[in-house]
Amino acid sequence: MRRGVMGTGAALAALAAVAAWGLAAAAPGAQPSKAPIDVKGDAAARPWKRYPGWPTRDESKFNTLAKLSSPPAPKQPRPVPALTGDPAHGEKLVADRNRGGSCLACHVMGPAGGANLPGNVGPDLSEIGNAGLTDEQLFNFIYDARVYNPDTVMPPWGSHGLFSDQEIMDMVAFLKTLKAPAVFKTPLDDPDKRPVPVEKRDNLDPMENPALWAIDKAKALWKARGPTGFACATCHSNPEDSFKTWAATMPKWEPRLDKVLGVEEFVTRHARATTGFDWLMETDENRAMSVYLHNLANGAPIAVDTSSPQAQAAIARGKELANRKLGQLNFACTDCHGKAANRWIRGQWLGEPRGQYDHFPTWRTSLQAIWDIRQRFQWCQVNIRADELPPDAKEYGDLELYLASLNQGLKESVPGIRH
């Protein structure tokens, strides 16, 4: 037994106490939870190791949700380096997806990249060669556009070390050749005409959504006795009735830990304190339990506590984190899902925050895997070349509560199904 509160000789009195905790755990609302939780240690693996198959770049120089370390924005435009640009090489670089997504992710650029599914987050650059911009302006827009527009969402390609001066000069030389409106081979290639994706699959049909299979696993875990001799079912004998709304009230401020707990971290800590199971976050057992508990609350409107002073403070911190520029690409959550929301980043549609929470944990058809919201947060960061935090980080708790508050009232529909 790792951290169970009860010895193996626990008497009936202890069982009665567990039963009383069970009732408290099922009560939704703003009152602090009385459910026993293990408050010691971490709820996820330490040291945190990135998932297999994810990029292994070292981005420690740049901001994360836990620290500020990115270099400051330059105050003055840089003079143009004494280098000659090669437009043919520049054309290759603007479509190079190994350098943080390629220019085409956000800009239509005439014939570059075969005009294949460009995005429309930034302006159409197909006629930038006619715009009368100087070499210094073109160079600095790529090197670090913040010298001209402090609110830009454009990554600082030069000052964050993604492209060398020579490479930027090559791209400047290519931009100057762009003088005619883009010609799209198919209507789909034009981001302004591309239809908004609609998810039509039935996420609650086990023939469509393999994440539902995790519920069978969770139901077996529910009955399994842990090292203390107790099972979830010992106290929660009828989860279909007692968890009709619980997951929709999470995440929640937890005074005993001085942080916001989501369903997944709650499961880890509550199981340790009751059954003695150690279901760390981002293990199959934890994901299965999270899918099951959310699934039991399907149809319930998301109703997280946003009114207590602690919840309001956490939401304010979460909002600040959502606005923090992160990683080598220097994106904040609110850049893609705020300023650039409802536009295309290459072939991917950027959604608004509302609608990005009610279906988690969700099935990722492209990965054949269940992702909970914390893994989704982690991927957003790794994808923008920032170091992720462990899934139980308090910053993610604040961010999750902020996101949940933006999704208040939407009905749970878990597990979701997404590409």
Next chain:
Amino acid sequence: MADKPRLKIPSEAKKGDIVEIKTLMPHVMESGQRKDKDGKVIPRKIINKFTCTFNGKPVFSADLEPAIAANPYLQFYVRVEESGTFKFAWTDDDGTVTTAEQSITVG
């Protein structure tokens, strides 16, 4: 615990009806043509045969090939003249046979 097969079959039908049978078998369907990160071939492991019987009589069968994706989903139609039981069997390369069954009432 391996994931169990999924079935979608109407529980009732009229005599002579053509009913839709949906089956889905959770399986990796490793083709034997992929290599791992050390360059070694990942051994083939697929469901190579599927059969369906109704009251003991074969009504549908299929040989599956390596190009079929993970979690093979098969949908087919059967005319039912009497109440009875559909029995399904999926045969793995390693010889394991996974079975499932479901009955239908024909009125």
